Amino acid sequence: MARSLANIFYKGIFAVPAASSTGILRFSTSVPSDPDTHEDFRPTTKVETSEISLKDIVEQDIKENPVMLYMKGVPEAPRCGFSALAVRVLREYNVPIASRNILEDLEIKNAVKSFSHWPTFPQVFINGDFVGGSDIILSMHETGELKEKLKADAEKQQ
Amino acid sequence: MASRVVISRASRIKTKLETALQAAVLEVEDVSHQHAGHAAVRHMEGGAQETHFNVRIVSAKFQDQNLVKRHRMVYDLLSDELQSGLHALSITAKTPKEAGLDS
Numbered sequence: 001m002a003r004s005l006a007n008i009f010y011k012g013i014f015a016v017p018a019a020s021s022t023g024i025l026r027f028s029t030s031v032p033s034d035p036d037t038h039e040d041f042r043p044t045t046k047v048e049t050s051e052i053s054l055k056d057i058v059e060q061d062i063k064e065n066p067v068m069l070y071m072k073g074v075p076e077a078p079r080c081g082f083s084a085l086a087v088r089v090l091r092e093y094n095v096p097i098a099s100r101n102i103l104e105d106l107e108i109k110n111a112v113k114s115f116s117h118w119p120t121f122p123q124v125f126i127n128g129d130f131v132g133g134s135d136i137i138l139s140m141h142e143t144g145e146l147k148e149k150l151k152a153d154a155e156k157q158q
Numbered sequence: 159m160a161s162r163v164v165i166s167r168a169s170r171i172k173t174k175l176e177t178a179l180q181a182a183v184l185e186v187e188d189v190s191h192q193h194a195g196h197a198a199v200r201h202m203e204g205g206a207q208e209t210h211f212n213v214r215i216v217s218a219k220f221q222d223q224n225l226v227k228r229h230r231m232v233y234d235l236l237s238d239e240l241q242s243g244l245h246a247l248s249i250t251a252k253t254p255k256e257a258g259l260d261s
Contacts, residue, residue: 081193082246119233119240120247135249136225 054111062125065098067150070112071122072103079103082134086122089134089141093150126150167208167244171236175215178235182254183216193245209245216257225251 062068067090073079075087075097090097102109102121109121116123116130124131126149131137140146172186193210213232220228228251236244254260 080246082248117230119237120245130226132226132229136229139225 054107055115057108058111058115061098061100062128065096065125066127067095067097068125069097069099069122070102070109070125071099072101074101075099080121082120083122085134086124086137089137089146090124092141093147095150167239168211171211171213171239171244174235174239175213175232179215179217179219179231181215181217182259183214183257185212185214187212189248209243210248211244211246212248212250214250216252216254216259218254220251220253221255 069075069086069090071078071080071083071086073083075091078084078087079101087097087099100108102112112121112123113119116125118130118133120133122134124133124137131140131149137146140149166188168186168188172184175181175186176184188208188210189212190207190210215232219231223231229249232247232249232251233240236247
């Protein structure tokens, strides 16, 4: 049983049914199951928010910000090469970039992962749509798709 | 550098993707050393090992799937690895036609 507990925690974040016996694990911040979490990056303050409101935060982020970037570090000082790459590509387009540093908030990090069904960071959302990580952003940049997407969204907003 | 681990993560990744995607081309490159100073792996025991990979796949199963779906297919196949220390993948996912291998 113990072997599957981490699994239940990982998959069960938004799965309320059948969680009654394991629900106690859902808000654990020790999070041994998270592979890219080091204790240095655990939140220093535990945010006492419900799952629903965490998802609401993500939904609000991507609704209010035409370009929303969840990344490791901040655009001025990325903490990971892939996040740095995403920033560099997006900055080519002279658009406002909103971002959250997921290293500083583990619960938001997990909420974003579940929301997008995407396991790694950075994650880019454009006008509410999940676009992908750094590989996809770079590829779309190279093919011109990113320009079109940002242009179409800018027009939509006018 | 060859890993001394008996079954390396690279070969597990390769097997998992090969089986599920019937890949025409499959290259898995361990680039963990390039991320040795990475924030999340800096303090790992033994440094950065088997955490970052470049994966290049050509598979007919990517036909009619956009990039997000293709990457999700790969991530889903490797979910065990992602939960056990695999930190990041750089993925190139093409169809045989896109890769110029069309038959």
